[in-house]
Amino acid sequence: MTVTIYDVAREAGVSMATVSRVVNNNPNVKPQTRKKVFEAIERLGYRPNAVARGLASKKTTTVGVVIPDISNSIFSEVARGIEDIANMYHYNIILCNADKKKDKEIRVINTLLEKQVDGLLFMGGTVTDEHIQAFKTSSVPIVLCGTTSDNAAMPSVDIDHESAAYDAVQLLLRNGHRRIGMISGTLQDPANGYARYQGYKRALEEVGIAVSDELVRIGNYRYESGVEVMKYFLGLAEKPSAIFAATDEMAIGAIHAIQDSGLRVPEDLSVISVDNARMASMVRPQLTTVAQPMYDIGAVSMRLLTKLMNKETVEMSQVTLPHEVLSRQSVAHV
Amino acid sequence: MTVTIYDVAREAGVSMATVSRVVNNNPNVKPQTRKKVFEAIERLGYRPNAVARGLASKKTTTVGVVIPDISNSIFSEVARGIEDIANMYHYNIILCNADKKKDKEIRVINTLLEKQVDGLLFMGGTVTDEHIQAFKTSSVPIVLCGTTSDNAAMPSVDIDHESAAYDAVQLLLRNGHRRIGMISGTLQDPANGYARYQGYKRALEEVGIAVSDELVRIGNYRYESGVEVMKYFLGLAEKPSAIFAATDEMAIGAIHAIQDSGLRVPEDLSVISVDNARMASMVRPQLTTVAQPMYDIGAVSMRLLTKLMNKETVEMSQVTLPHEVLSRQSVAHV
DNA sequence: CTGTTAGCGCATTCAC
DNA sequence: GTGAATGCGCTAACAG
Numbered sequence: 019m020t021v022t023i024y025d026v027a028r029e030a031g032v033s034m035a036t037v038s039r040v041v042n043n044n045p046n047v048k049p050q051t052r053k054k055v056f057e058a059i060e061r062l063g064y065r066p067n068a069v070a071r072g073l074a075s076k077k078t079t080t081v082g083v084v085i086p087d088i089s090n091s092i093f094s095e096v097a098r099g100i101e102d103i104a105n106m107y108h109y110n111i112i113l114c115n116a117d118k119k120k121d122k123e124i125r126v127i128n129t130l131l132e133k134q135v136d137g138l139l140f141m142g143g144t145v146t147d148e149h150i151q152a153f154k155t156s157s158v159p160i161v162l163c164g165t166t167s168d169n170a171a172m173p174s175v176d177i178d179h180e181s182a183a184y185d186a187v188q189l190l191l192r193n194g195h196r197r198i199g200m201i202s203g204t205l206q207d208p209a210n211g212y213a214r215y216q217g218y219k220r221a222l223e224e225v226g227i228a229v230s231d232e233l234v235r236i237g238n239y240r241y242e243s244g245v246e247v248m249k250y251f252l253g254l255a256e257k258p259s260a261i262f263a264a265t266d267e268m269a270i271g272a273i274h275a276i277q278d279s280g281l282r283v284p285e286d287l288s289v290i291s292v293d294n295a296r297m298a299s300m301v302r303p304q305l306t307t308v309a310q311p312m313y314d315i316g317a318v319s320m321r322l323l324t325k326l327m328n329k330e331t332v333e334m335s336q337v338t339l340p341h342e343v344l345s346r347q348s349v350a351h352v
Numbered sequence: 353m354t355v356t357i358y359d360v361a362r363e364a365g366v367s368m369a370t371v372s373r374v375v376n377n378n379p380n381v382k383p384q385t386r387k388k389v390f391e392a393i394e395r396l397g398y399r400p401n402a403v404a405r406g407l408a409s410k411k412t413t414t415v416g417v418v419i420p421d422i423s424n425s426i427f428s429e430v431a432r433g434i435e436d437i438a439n440m441y442h443y444n445i446i447l448c449n450a451d452k453k454k455d456k457e458i459r460v461i462n463t464l465l466e467k468q469v470d471g472l473l474f475m476g477g478t479v480t481d482e483h484i485q486a487f488k489t490s491s492v493p494i495v496l497c498g499t500t501s502d503n504a505a506m507p508s509v510d511i512d513h514e515s516a517a518y519d520a521v522q523l524l525l526r527n528g529h530r531r532i533g534m535i536s537g538t539l540q541d542p543a544n545g546y547a548r549y550q551g552y553k554r555a556l557e558e559v560g561i562a563v564s565d566e567l568v569r570i571g572n573y574r575y576e577s578g579v580e581v582m583k584y585f586l587g588l589a590e591k592p593s594a595i596f597a598a599t600d601e602m603a604i605g606a607i608h609a610i611q612d613s614g615l616r617v618p619e620d621l622s623v624i625s626v627d628n629a630r631m632a633s634m635v636r637p638q639l640t641t642v643a644q645p646m647y648d649i650g651a652v653s654m655r656l657l658t659k660l661m662n663k664e665t666v667e668m669s670q671v672t673l674p675h676e677v678l679s680r681q682s683v684a685h686v
Numbered sequence: 687c688t689g690t691t692a693g694c695g696c697a698t699t700c701a702c
Numbered sequence: 703g704t705g706a707a708t709g710c711g712c713t714a715a716c717a718g
Contacts, residue, residue: 020491020711022710022711022712023711023712024711024712032688032689033688033689033690034689034711034712034713035688035689035690035691035713035714036687036688036689038712038713038714039687039688041712042713046687046688047687047688048687048688051687051688063489065462065465065466065489066466066711066712067407067466067468067710067711067712068463068466068467068468068712069403069406069407069412069467069468069710069711069712070407070694070710070711070712070713071711071712071713072403072694072712073401073403073404073407073694073695073696073710073711073712073713074693074694074711074712074713074714075694075712075713075714076694076713078403080446080467087432088422088428088431088432088435089425089428089429089431089432089647090428091423091425091428091630094422094423094424094425094428094431095423097422097423097428097447098421098422098423098449101422101447101448101449102449105448105449110446110448110463110464110467111446111447112414112444112445112446112447113431113435113445113446113447114435114439114444115432115435115436115439128399129402129444130444131399132399132400132401132402133402133403133414133444134401134402134403155397155399157353157354241634267634270634271634274634274636277636296425297631297634300575300601300604300605300608300631300635301634301635301636302608302611302635302636313423354695356694356695356696357695357696357697358695358696366704366705367704367705367706368695368696368697368705368706369697369698369704369705369706370703370704370705371696372696372697372698373697373703373704375696376697380703380704381703381704382703382704385703385704400695400696401694401695401696403694403695403696404694404695404696404697404710405695405696405697406696406710407694407695407696407697407709407710407711407712408695408696408697408698408709408710409696409697409698409710410697410710
């Protein structure tokens with residue numbers, strides 16, 4: 019039925035070792051034999067069995083990637099960066115959504131490891147002790163991607179979320195805003211939630227403004243929750259003059275809530291956020307936001323992983339990529 | 353180093369066959385021995401090697417999916433549908449971007465098949481004879497996902513793109529529009545390009561309007577090209593009163609070009625498209641569009657694949673999912 | 687440059 | 703219920 023390396027060997031009149039050599043591009047084969055083998059391969063329609071190869075060589079040329087949600091544009095851009103570089107180094111990726119749920123994350127890490135991936139890219143929510151525990155059972159390298167862990171010194175690549183948020187709020191401050199509302203993510207989320215809130219706080223406190231509870235509300239990162247929270251802010255006796263949203267989607271929701279209330283952005287209210295999702299420049303007014311280099315986060319972490327899998331020594335295994343504030347149309351001087 | 357089934361057998365004082373049985377949930381094991389084995393597994397930190405298992409059983413519990421571009425929100429939603437169902441049936445997915453490039457598609461199909469996936473989901477551009485050729489070498493089932501092929505009777509799931517486009521243009525017609533411009537995709541693309549153009553054509557011709565060359569322009573599916581093409585339409589001596597765009601992104605680009613020229617949507621010009629991408633409802637005016645059930649396309653095709661892999665007999669292996677016109681705010685009566 | 691020989695870690699007969 | 707034996711298809715020494 020299925021044609022194996024042995025069939026090819028017989029057909030070409032050589033040993034299976036020789037076939038293996040030509041298939042693996044081993045130079046120690048006489049050009050003529052190589053030719054014979056290729057012909058036999060062609061004739062038989064031989065296709066190497068990567069599973070058998072993996073068992074024998076202990077390498078699968080596939081890496082696992084656990085991601086929160088591939089249908090979220092932020093993560094899908096990271097994924098594209100990962101896949102492009104993986105492809106370049108002849109790796110394939112097994113993609114698993116884990117929705118930032120701890121149990122699901124732990125489970126997929128284990129199945130990925132069972133599948134003998136050569137390395138693992140982890141993009142998740144909080145890195146708990148259980149995660150660390152699971153990571154420790156791995157004999158292959160793991161790098162955190164868009165996720166940082168304080169408790170463990172693991173290879174990682176991410177931006178500095180605290181500082182990105184700080185920069186965003188500073189821009190508002192420089193534009194004369196004093197009463198700045200924040201649409202935050204959950205504080206349980208270390209990167210997109212907690213760190214961004216901390217950046218907001220630091221920027222305000224630095225200029226002597228105390229963070230006011232009534233000006234910080236938690237959303238769920240999505241458009242609708244941006245709308246909801248904004249309605250709340252609009253109902254305040256003393257409205258904020260500017261809004262800092264933890265994500266672009268919530269910012270866009272906020273903009274629409276503002277517009278629907280009859281006010282204008284940025285003339286009446288300024289809005290800024292962090293992400294630079296694709297749609298940030300596809301809405302009017304175009305969103306002023308702090309750009310996170312999604313594609314690069316994926317690409318760089320995959321590149322780092324290849325080095326690790328290759329046992330190359332890497333100078334810096336915890337890399338922080340730069341962010342950049344993109345001034346577009348949603349922020350104005352007060 | 354790595355602990356194998358053999359180590360567990362020794363530790364538990366049983367044979368490796370027994371360990372294999374408990375790991376695979378074979379009921380023919382005395383509860384007591386099962387317990388012993390589990391304890392040994394725990395003690396040793398044994399993790400089954402899926403590669404070895406795959407070689408022995410000829411099943412890998414992973415399916416390959418070739419997709420045009422995971423960073424495109426349309427496809428990433430399909431991917432999520434695929435992964436959710438795959439997960440439900442305990443499959444993992446190897447994800448490969450192929451950008452609708454024939455050569456890349458053929459290449460990844462082959463590497464996926466080498467990796468002994470149990471099945472393949474193909475989402476691509478045109479299905480050429482070369483594709484068919486590659487598919488024929490496969491011993492595992494393949495289903496086309498969001499892609500149809502006329503030449504071959506392969507399992508597939510998709511919407512009827514021609515009819516979706518037809519419905520969109522009909523809505524325009526019913527609103528009194530007679531001069532309708534189309535921002536098309538390339539006619540080489542059977543589904544998003546050619547079929548949608550055909551639907552446009554049929555709707556017009558049905559009411560006795562001849563398709564005019566100056567009213568059909570080719571874009572590349574992206575926002576920017578929607579802007580470009582719209583500028584062209586706006587420069588026409590006799591402007592169209594409505595625009596049908598082959599994708600939401602181009603439609604949104606068109607809307608902004610219209611607005612930038614000082615006109616209003618839908619008061620001065622109506623815009624409709626096909627897709628219902630996430631951002632369609634996140635722009636103002638909200639986009640009227642024909643919804644394609646992306647998630648379901650992925651989910652249904654994966655479900656179909658599981659049946660095929662399971663050698664179940666399936667009644668209909670070529671399924672057409674329904675589309676739905678979503679009347680929002682971008683179309684008005686002329 | 688080429689062939690021989692062992693496994694890789696497990697599922698799966700087939701006996702007992 | 704359980705164990706022994708065999709082979710899945712290939713790579714990797716090791717000889718020659």
